[in-house]
Amino acid sequence: MRQGIKKIPPSVKAWVSDSANLFLLISVPAIMAFLVIIPTSWGLDEQMHTARVYQIADGGMYPDANQEEKRYGGVVSGNLIDAIYNGWLVSNEAERGMQFYDQARVDLSNKEHTAQLDNLPIEGEKEYFEFGPTGPYAPVLYLPAAVGMKMAMIADLSVGGAVFLARFMQAATYVSLVFMALRLLSRYRLQWLFFVVALLPASLYQAATLNADAVTNGFVMLFVAVVLMLCLQRTKMTKFQTWLLAGSSLALMFTKPSFAIFLVLLWIVPAARFVSKKRRLLLQLALPILCVVVFTVISIKGLSYSAASHVYFPAALAEQISLSGQIMYVLQHPIEFIVVFLKTVVMNSGEWHKSLIGLMGYNRVVTPYPMFLLASFVALLAVLNVDRFPRKILWSLLGVGIISILSIMFLLYGTFNKVGEVIIAGVQGRYFIPCILVLGVGIGGLLSGFIKVKVVRPYVVFALPSIVVVYSAVVAYYMAVF
Template sequence: MNPPLWGSDEFAHFGRAYAIDHGQIVPREMPDPNGTNFGGEIPTTVNALREYAAEAVATLPEPPEPRVADPGAYAELAAQPLQAPHIEMGFVNTSSYSPIAYLPSVLGLRAAELVGASVGAALATMRLCTLIASTSLVWLGLRALSEHRFKWAVLVVALLPMTVFQASMITADAVTNALALLFSCLFAKAAFLRARLSTWESWTLCATAVALPLAKPTYVILALLLAITPAAQLSLRTPVKYLATVVGAAAFLAWTAVSAKTSAGMHLMRPGVHVSQDDQLQLVLADPIRFVGVLVNTFVQLEPDIVTGMFGTLGNTAVPIPATAVAMCLVAAVVAVGFSEPACADRPRLLVTSAGLVLSVAAIFGALYLEWTAVGHFTIDGVQGRYFLPLAVLALAVYAQLVPLRWQAAPPRSSAVPEKVVVVMVTTALALAALKYWYVLWG
């Protein structure tokens, strides 16, 4: 359904995956007449497809014409061989990502290279491998909650149109979202549902706490919640969870030290705009009251787009899903949380988890303000709703405890109705989103 390289920053993510596949693990600085840049080599055939896709997105036909003006051109370019001479290309916005989040894409790319696949086949294989990996991680989380009704709330998050779209593209966000969801399922089971984790669940919780900060450093605060997981609910020795927390934090610090230099090139993503971490930080410190106004303006001006983006703003052309689909997702979430079992985290863990969520949101806004927003601008630029998907499951767990919306003592038969409501709502929302996206792109 999605044309090649029409996913969110999909070319940049392909470039990073291709670099990793060819042994370029750490960010590589490359010469650029406009300043510091980071990137690597990609096949000229992929670059030709990128150039065409970028031009097509920049010159979209006027509605009601389909946004994909010439499907035949994509088919012709996608049929070119992947094995081709290389060209230097910058992808500074993804160069800072560690290889963890790209492992499925790299495996798909390597398989395509081994069989001499075309560009289109390689991209499709990478997307498929990413989807399989993400779905597998989500399935593990749902399996861990198979005896708990809270799994329906998790299912709503997992099947949001934005979550599904990201999972089926070449992007680090797919694995990041899945890792965060898996970690949240296991942490919520132990801390909020007071259920004992099996041996494999306990070790998986520790493993995801190590991998998540490497997949996307912004979510390191989420992974640190491993330290407050009730020891009585883990099927391993208590020191192991602390060791995993330390290893995850150390890995985060080590990779941050390696990748921090890429921030110097982020201005290339915003030509004609002055972007500087140092200048922005000095402005905040010099006038904190003004920064509060920036936060207020961001909420007032951008809140509708951010909220819509969490449910689904699809592709490089930012096609919003139907408002009906958003409403159905909200109904499904309310019903799912409403008939889940009461959450019963103790007060300290509830407070720490809530604080962790707030700090994670602050980290997202802070990173975008320093690295992406023009110095002195009145809003924080680049805030997209999909960035908050990894926090959604734990946010629902906290909500389930703080807001007593509950159908109490529901026997299995009485729970069938809300379960059906959830399934019908999320599947219908997905179908509506897919139909609209297909119609807008292809007509």
């Protein structure tokens, strides 16, 4: 009797060939590893985001503002302040010039002291702490982490336990939102672009550290997935899809301000998808108006903290930073601003690329270079593999992506740089993660007339490299820190 290798059962093959399932399989262990090995407050700006999370868990919503003293923050557990300040200080003292595999590199130089601070109870004597730069962000972005922090406060956990639980709840939210997005796109090739972007080391590191980016990325991915699914399907929009489109549109308004422009993508959904003219008017006219109202209310509150982003600058420099002043400068000197913009792109594009793929934490652990190249290649392949759309839709996606990047840069120019500065400081590649989705689909679709790519067995072609890249980043970070 012939003996051979048994074939994989169809049910198993179907499960592992689904991008949503594969995302869970790859992301959950990697995020759990990050949650265990990333010390308290080692993520970029995590000390301020952690304090904001605590304030929300304690019943606040926005940082308290003392306009006279130009102080923005709130009352936070002194034990938590000690731990997050220690994390910020030690991570910034790391030997960033060394490779992660260098035995002399041990970023966590005070392991015992850090452990002592993490073991203190989360509820201690309250102290004032400044975290004003988080003010422009809606409390919704911190709610998952705040729920975890509140649970820790009720259970009287340690500082380390509270931070872990807050990070866990935020990461679970990110994973859930991405899972939903991938499941919606399961019939289409562009699901693999979402898959690759969601699994970038930078994406997972952000999910595992407290910030306003993880939930923002999840909300944007879900909204874009809903819109693109409706553009590709041939049937009428169901009731569930209607509510999903409305809900994800409203959720988009609570993300970072630069991504509100994504709302215009509501108008690329073909008229044929709506069950009636009334339903179309509700979703493409009434819904955008409601979203703009919500965004305006949130933005007015956020703008009151526009001066908070430079509370740590020297007083002489802080006085030269003004959003309104920067707007007037750009309007009066458009040519000079274009030069500033182009100079910034030329000088920083390499660093942005690195940050977009996997530059992790204050201690700046870089994803190993071969893996960096592999991730870039796989992302490019995913872009070329996307489904075909009408050119009108593709140009709309491309335009939205470009405008969102410009808005990110301009907002930082106005709130993080003195008026008339010759280069835009503060821009990081990780901020562009949501932009890659619409830019990728737009560019890939426009190139499809010249370069035809259809990946066979994408669950192998995209999943295996992603596994290698993600876990090499986890190992690199562990080796650098410990």
